Amino acid sequence: xxxxxxYGTPEDFRKAVVELRNALPAQNTVSTDSAxxxxxxxxxxxxxxxxxxxxxxxxxxxxxxxxxVKIALKYKMPIIPxxxxxxxxxxxxxxxxxxxxxxxxxxxxxxxxxxADSDVVCQPGVQWTHLxxxxxxxxxxxxxxLDPGYGATIGGxxxxxxxxxxxxxxxxxxxxxxxxxxxxxxxxxxxxxxQRSRKSSAGFDSTKLFIGAEGTLGIITEATLRLAPVLDxxxxxxxxxxxRSASNAVIEVMNRGVGAQCIxxxxxxxxxxxxxxxxxxxxxxETDSLFIKFQGSTARAIQEGSDIAREVMTxxxxxAFELAKNEQEATDLWNIRKNALHAGLKLVxxxxxxxxxxxxxxxxxPEIITETKKDIAKxxxxxxxxxxxxxxxxxxxxxxxxxxxLEVARQLADxxxxxxxxxxxxCTGEHGVGIGKRKYLKQELGEGTIDFMKTIKRAIDPxxxxxxxxxSIQVIMLFD
Amino acid sequence: xxxxxxYGTPEDFRKAVVELRNALPAQNTVSTDSAxxxxxxxxxxxxxxxxxxxxxxxxxxxxxxxxxVKIALKYKMPIIPxxxxxxxxxxxxxxxxxxxxxxxxxxxxxxxxxxADSDVVCQPGVQWTHLxxxxxxxxxxxxxxLDPGYGATIGGxxxxxxxxxxxxxxxxxxxxxxxxxxxxxxxxxxxxxxQRSRKSSAGFDSTKLFIGAEGTLGIITEATLRLAPVLDxxxxxxxxxxxRSASNAVIEVMNRGVGAQCIxxxxxxxxxxxxxxxxxxxxxxETDSLFIKFQGSTARAIQEGSDIAREVMTxxxxxAFELAKNEQEATDLWNIRKNALHAGLKLVxxxxxxxxxxxxxxxxxPEIITETKKDIAKxxxxxxxxxxxxxxxxxxxxxxxxxxxLEVARQLADxxxxxxxxxxxxCTGEHGVGIGKRKYLKQELGEGTIDFMKTIKRAIDPxxxxxxxxxSIQVIMLFD
Numbered sequence: 001x002x003x004x005x006x007y008g009t010p011e012d013f014r015k016a017v018v019e020l021r022n023a024l025p026a027q028n029t030v031s032t033d034s035a036x037x038x039x040x041x042x043x044x045x046x047x048x049x050x051x052x053x054x055x056x057x058x059x060x061x062x063x064x065x066x067x068x069v070k071i072a073l074k075y076k077m078p079i080i081p082x083x084x085x086x087x088x089x090x091x092x093x094x095x096x097x098x099x100x101x102x103x104x105x106x107x108x109x110x111x112x113x114x115x116a117d118s119d120v121v122c123q124p125g126v127q128w129t130h131l132x133x134x135x136x137x138x139x140x141x142x143x144x145x146l147d148p149g150y151g152a153t154i155g156g157x158x159x160x161x162x163x164x165x166x167x168x169x170x171x172x173x174x175x176x177x178x179x180x181x182x183x184x185x186x187x188x189x190x191x192x193x194x195q196r197s198r199k200s201s202a203g204f205d206s207t208k209l210f211i212g213a214e215g216t217l218g219i220i221t222e223a224t225l226r227l228a229p230v231l232d233x234x235x236x237x238x239x240x241x242x243x244r245s246a247s248n249a250v251i252e253v254m255n256r257g258v259g260a261q262c263i264x265x266x267x268x269x270x271x272x273x274x275x276x277x278x279x280x281x282x283x284x285x286e287t288d289s290l291f292i293k294f295q296g297s298t299a300r301a302i303q304e305g306s307d308i309a310r311e312v313m314t315x316x317x318x319x320a321f322e323l324a325k326n327e328q329e330a331t332d333l334w335n336i337r338k339n340a341l342h343a344g345l346k347l348v349x350x351x352x353x354x355x356x357x358x359x360x361x362x363x364x365x366p367e368i369i370t371e372t373k374k375d376i377a378k379x380x381x382x383x384x385x386x387x388x389x390x391x392x393x394x395x396x397x398x399x400x401x402x403x404x405x406l407e408v409a410r411q412l413a414d415x416x417x418x419x420x421x422x423x424x425x426x427c428t429g430e431h432g433v434g435i436g437k438r439k440y441l442k443q444e445l446g447e448g449t450i451d452f453m454k455t456i457k458r459a460i461d462p463x464x465x466x467x468x469x470x471x472s473i474q475v476i477m478l479f480d
Numbered sequence: 481x482x483x484x485x486x487y488g489t490p491e492d493f494r495k496a497v498v499e500l501r502n503a504l505p506a507q508n509t510v511s512t513d514s515a516x517x518x519x520x521x522x523x524x525x526x527x528x529x530x531x532x533x534x535x536x537x538x539x540x541x542x543x544x545x546x547x548x549v550k551i552a553l554k555y556k557m558p559i560i561p562x563x564x565x566x567x568x569x570x571x572x573x574x575x576x577x578x579x580x581x582x583x584x585x586x587x588x589x590x591x592x593x594x595x596a597d598s599d600v601v602c603q604p605g606v607q608w609t610h611l612x613x614x615x616x617x618x619x620x621x622x623x624x625x626l627d628p629g630y631g632a633t634i635g636g637x638x639x640x641x642x643x644x645x646x647x648x649x650x651x652x653x654x655x656x657x658x659x660x661x662x663x664x665x666x667x668x669x670x671x672x673x674x675q676r677s678r679k680s681s682a683g684f685d686s687t688k689l690f691i692g693a694e695g696t697l698g699i700i701t702e703a704t705l706r707l708a709p710v711l712d713x714x715x716x717x718x719x720x721x722x723x724r725s726a727s728n729a730v731i732e733v734m735n736r737g738v739g740a741q742c743i744x745x746x747x748x749x750x751x752x753x754x755x756x757x758x759x760x761x762x763x764x765x766e767t768d769s770l771f772i773k774f775q776g777s778t779a780r781a782i783q784e785g786s787d788i789a790r791e792v793m794t795x796x797x798x799x800a801f802e803l804a805k806n807e808q809e810a811t812d813l814w815n816i817r818k819n820a821l822h823a824g825l826k827l828v829x830x831x832x833x834x835x836x837x838x839x840x841x842x843x844x845x846p847e848i849i850t851e852t853k854k855d856i857a858k859x860x861x862x863x864x865x866x867x868x869x870x871x872x873x874x875x876x877x878x879x880x881x882x883x884x885x886l887e888v889a890r891q892l893a894d895x896x897x898x899x900x901x902x903x904x905x906x907c908t909g910e911h912g913v914g915i916g917k918r919k920y921l922k923q924e925l926g927e928g929t930i931d932f933m934k935t936i937k938r939a940i941d942p943x944x945x946x947x948x949x950x951x952s953i954q955v956i957m958l959f960d
Contacts, residue, residue, distance in 0.1 A: 114841065114843070116731060116842065116843035117841040117842050117843050117844075117872075118735075118842070119841070141735065142735070160681055161680075161681035161683075161684070161685070162681065163679055163681075167679065171651075171655065171656045172656065172679055172681075174656060174679075174685055174688070175651065175655045175656045176651045176652065176654060176655045185928075185932065189928050189931070190928060191926070191928035191929050191931075191932050192926060192928070192929065193925075193929055194906070194924075194925060194929070195901070195904050195905055195906055195924060195925075196841050196904040196905075197839040197840050197841055197872055197873075197900075197904065197905040197906050197909070198839065198841070198842070198871050198872055198873075199643055199647065199652055199654075199839045199871050199872070199873055199906070199909050199910060200641075200839060200905075200906035200908065200909065201640055201641035201642065201643075201652075201692050201906075201908050201909060201910050201911060201912045201913070202692070202906050202907060202908050202913055202917070202920075202921060202924055202925065203641075203692050203693065203694070203913055203921065203925075203933060204641070204688070204689050204690065204691060204692045204693040204697070204933070204936075205641070205654055205688065205691070205692060206929055206932055206933060208654070208684070208685065208688035208689070208691075209684050209688070209689065209936075210684065211684060211685070211688075212681050212682070212683050212684045212685060213683065213684040214683070217684070229734065229735040229736070229737055231737040251596060251598075254709065255598075255621065255622070255709040256709070256777050257709055257711040257739075257775070257776065257777035258777055259737075259739075259777075295737070296737065297736050297737035297738055297739075297784070297785065297788055298784060298788070300784060301781055301784055301785075304777070304778060304780060304781055305777065305781075308777055308778070359677040359678065359679045359680060360677050361594065361597040361599070361676050361677055361678070362596065362597050362598070362678070363594070363596035363597050364597075388679075391678050391679050392597075392677055392678055392679070393677075393678075393679050420677075421675070424675050424676040424677065425675055425676075425677040425680075426674070426675055426677050426679070426680035426681075426682050427682060428680065428681050428682050429677070429679050429680065429681065430679060430681050431681060432681045433681070433682055433683055437682070440682075441682060441683065444674075444675060444682055445673075445674060445675075445682065445683075446671070446672060448665075448669050448670060448671035448672070449671050449672065449673055449674070449686055451669070451671075452665065452671050452686055452940075453683060453684070453686060455939050455940065456684075456689075456936065456939060456940075458939070459935050459936060459938070459939030460932075460935065460936075
């Protein structure tokens, strides 16, 4: 079961670059500048090996992308989509043979806003934060609730199967937020997957196949997104003796139907990092804690939700429950969680951070956090734990100071992934597969599912041109 | 772009039946009894032409299904999955050449309940109502929120891409309720699509491809389902002068974040049917109305939600707002909506009902309902309108008395589908495609998407054995 991977020759690739320049003649639309190639083959956010493309093209439209794909087809040249470049698993690294990086960051227009239908149509290079800012500026009390890292764009978010802190309330990219997408397929054809209604049972939804596919099946050039109403919120920080009591409290709070937009678990090391950061006057207990964003239709509804949460959490052993007294306090408290990376990195002077995540059935979260922290404690690595507690999803930020510690961090991340899989979980809750998590997929999904995914990949991209070596199609790819 | 459809000969099919009996030797596990064949090739719920299979097999396990699929492969015999048989578009009719109907109704076990993780593992023949009853009996305050017609089973619900009255709050089968499935693929291999954690970004989720595929890509033999907490509810009936004011009120209530499990729109004819049914002592205004099920974490939260709804709805012109005063009243009011089919059918003595549904962006709902009612008024057909207003999804129950009126009903349903597609909607909101809605798909999805779906179908089921002529793969199928 091998995919064709007879790519073009270096001479073919040179011809392809010439044709790209002819097809996209505007200035700065096709680049082989070494600095541009380097940027597009590396990342500030991860420590996977860099691997630059042969050329970077900056399309402005679906038609431009079609032109690029046709050239890639003609010269059997790999093609790698790129936009926000915030992914963490090397998701946009070129294969060693090179290829065309398709940088979609100029396709960053919001095309239509349908307020009464709670949806928008936009291009893939739109950042989710910009989309939400634009809605706010227009006085529209709707927002797009998927909230991965700052700078992430819609195309990348769909392709990564992203989520974020809001997922406990709103679910992930794999839910019903992506109403349809326009995709340029590996054969150069353009497909709009479905219409704009919220629901449809008109066969299987082709959209879904592209969510989490990391560009291996096509390039998304437009998307219709469902929006959610903006509700009032308030924030609490709750300190617990350990992750287990915090997790149990979360399960009960959720089952009581408390309106919570986010329920974030952080560990004692994180709270120490916050206190030690010098960023805040206040000091918090340095124990496993929850940051909760309550939401509701009125202030009274939020108060009631937080009252229930306080009662449940006290029952589960909470040692402190601080609810913001006004909007400014709520923003300030939430910023502590939001600036996790910043505070975490300050913990070890000069350190860099390896960020990795896994997800398990929620009842197994305390167990895997405990085991992972024990494992980390055996090394010289310092790490903070940040989890989306309501989802069973957690991150470690493994702080390393040199190449030797980077290797230790890599091994810790490996064992974390294996532990998650053993607990009926996944090696990647929301960061995607890229080149970083490929090796776990067979173990996690089983040979049958991998074969099935390969069958799909082969049918849609028989030449294996689209982001080869990524996502789930790893076992037969260039990188291995 | 043709699928292979060289099926076996009648002699091949006879041999297949003999092999089926050998492979599944227990009594009453393989049947060619004419009454059994008739039941499995027709439906009490729709008026599409009947079309019985050659043989019906009743597997008890995934292994049984594998054995059946291998025999189908050997003799190139179509294979049609069947369980609750409540679908409305002929989704389980055999192709004219016949085939093996795989009746999964004996695979009706709940295998695992993970209360702390809010999920269950079950077989495809489990009815959603039985699942929820079983959870209730065990004192577990969790439920599976997808609620199509009574009698629907998990396998069929997944395969139809179902939803129901709860979709406005919980979304549809295409959301994140189906954590994983075990499928017997057309090549006889068994695949479990993914692990049990709530989230994963480990590549595209193969599960999604089977949601709405109507058995054309494989047979589901097990599923892990996410559950939601059971919350307290209350019910209101709100009378409006017309569907437009009701729809506008619904949009605003939803944007205010009111906790509503269901928001159902019914028309004046429905309310007349209720009053005329003799089933209820009370009489309601015979106008377009909403049935709302409020939910919340406490009685006060529900009261607050209903207060906001009352205020918003009054602003939008509601002429009556009746909130149940206790649990019994709430159950009674909700039963009026639940018994819609029953009350509707009583409206025209001796009539049968053709049930069809479409879905449009929510702001277009009043327009399409108005146009559809005008269209119906030009005929001798009586119809009630019942909509899931928050989703833009509505049903008509077209009451016909004879074959001539059946033909008129069919044409009304045709025009309703075309109208929905013209308004950026879908010909089928939640009933699936079956044989009834195939003809609209090219118009709705476009040639590119249909080609894409065919590519997938061909890759997974190259012999076109699995439920041929259904779902989205219609244009190249036997039935055309």
